[in-house]
Amino acid sequence: MGIRRTEGRGRLYESILDTVGDTPVIRINRIAPAGVTVYVKAEAFNPAASVKDRLALNIIEAAEREGKLKPGQTVVEATSGNTGIGLAMVCAAKGYPLVVTMADSFSVERRRLMRFLGAKVVLTPRALKGFGMYSKARELAEKNGWFLASQFETKANADIHESTTAQEILGDFKGQRLDYFVSGYGTGGTVTGVGRVLRKERPEVKIILTEPANAALISSGKAQDRTGDGNPAGSHPAFEPHPIQGWTPDFIPLVLQEALDRKFYDDLIPVPGPEGIAWSKRLAAEEGIFTGISGGATFAVAMRIAEKAPKGSVILAVLPDTGERYLSTPLFEGIAEGMTEEEAELSRSTPTAQMAAE
Numbered sequence: 001m002g003i004r005r006t007e008g009r010g011r012l013y014e015s016i017l018d019t020v021g022d023t024p025v026i027r028i029n030r031i032a033p034a035g036v037t038v039y040v041k042a043e044a045f046n047p048a049a050s051v052k053d054r055l056a057l058n059i060i061e062a063a064e065r066e067g068k069l070k071p072g073q074t075v076v077e078a079t080s081g082n083t084g085i086g087l088a089m090v091c092a093a094k095g096y097p098l099v100v101t102m103a104d105s106f107s108v109e110r111r112r113l114m115r116f117l118g119a120k121v122v123l124t125p126r127a128l129k130g131f132g133m134y135s136k137a138r139e140l141a142e143k144n145g146w147f148l149a150s151q152f153e154t155k156a157n158a159d160i161h162e163s164t165t166a167q168e169i170l171g172d173f174k175g176q177r178l179d180y181f182v183s184g185y186g187t188g189g190t191v192t193g194v195g196r197v198l199r200k201e202r203p204e205v206k207i208i209l210t211e212p213a214n215a216a217l218i219s220s221g222k223a224q225d226r227t228g229d230g231n232p233a234g235s236h237p238a239f240e241p242h243p244i245q246g247w248t249p250d251f252i253p254l255v256l257q258e259a260l261d262r263k264f265y266d267d268l269i270p271v272p273g274p275e276g277i278a279w280s281k282r283l284a285a286e287e288g289i290f291t292g293i294s295g296g297a298t299f300a301v302a303m304r305i306a307e308k309a310p311k312g313s314v315i316l317a318v319l320p321d322t323g324e325r326y327l328s329t330p331l332f333e334g335i336a337e338g339m340t341e342e343e344a345e346l347s348r349s350t351p352t353a354q355m356a357a358e
């Protein structure tokens with residue numbers, strides 16, 4: 001093979017915002033079972049490194065189009081991280097102040113990232129779960145006349161996945177076989193937007209939805225209590241804290257409800273957090289594909305499908321973000337800071353530049 005050459009993207013970008021979307025679909029070459037083809041759509045290639053950059057951009061631009069957001073007006077949102085980071089990137093680029101409310105149970109690097117991108121982060125007690133951060137954001141918006149981004153309810157969320165994520169999948173798989181699309185849900189924007197398009201344009205594709213095994217809200221069959229405006233009236237009874245950050249809040253979001261009502265999934269496969277962590281590690285160490293816990297969990301389900309799928313099947317799993325966002329979480333537990341015994345032995349095996357004995 002000759003040396004690889006690149007030639008630029010053939011355009012100059014007007015703003016960081018123009019780099020959102022068009023993420024690559026990448027084949028899994030070493031850890032997929034023989035006889036099937038598995039691809040991942042790597043959302044970490046977005047500028048703030050997660051799938052949420054898409055909805056962050058559209059929430060702000062839809063509000064601008066509809067006159068709901070005035071120049072300089074503050075934006076506020078409850079978010080476990082990626083939406084906040086995406087909104088912080090968009091608000092920084094467009095000059096809007098941003099306040100994020102966030103339960104103190106989420107990883108510290110997420111808060112620091114948002115502050116680095118110019119946002120203010122108001123912490124809420126973890127005991128009040130997602131519902132606590134959510135009511136705090138609503139109160140702050142009402143009291144101050146701020147624009148509430150409402151990622152769990154806004155039409156702007158699934159719409160951007162319909163007009164970008166889904167179109168990218170159609171384009172990349174044009175003339176190619178695709179049998180399964182695998183996704184988890186946080187707000188449900190990804191599965192709802194992609195579901196709208198696949199059901200119409202590629203009806204042969206089976207949509208596989210997944211959720212945490214210990215917070216299997218949809219599998220429980222219990223409907224979400226809602227207030228008149230569609231907002232959750234309280235925590236869903238099947239919710240338990242789970243390690244898959246970004247997935248399954250403690251209520252069934254209105255954005256996801258459309259996918260449930262319109263049967264945008266053919267199978268629902270709950271996955272335990274530790275299985276997601278194990279697959280995230282394997283994706284990194286054996287494929288060089290770096291994703292977070294939710295990406296590992298989605299991939300775990302893709303692997304279960306791959307084991308049983310007919311020969312020749314093609315599977316696509318969405319990897320929502322980068323593993324770098326999880327340095328202080330169980331994803332990196334057991335990853336040594338100092339040298340392991342094996343590394344120390346390597347060090348001692350040649351004479352120079354050895355570390356002093358402790």
Ligand SMILES: Cc1ncc(COP(=O)(O)O)c(C=O)c1O
Binds near residue numbers: 050082321
């Ligand atoms: C890490 C992570 N994974 C998955 C998701 C799910 O995406 P969606 O909100 O489109 O359902 C999100 C967002 O909620 C996320 O932050």
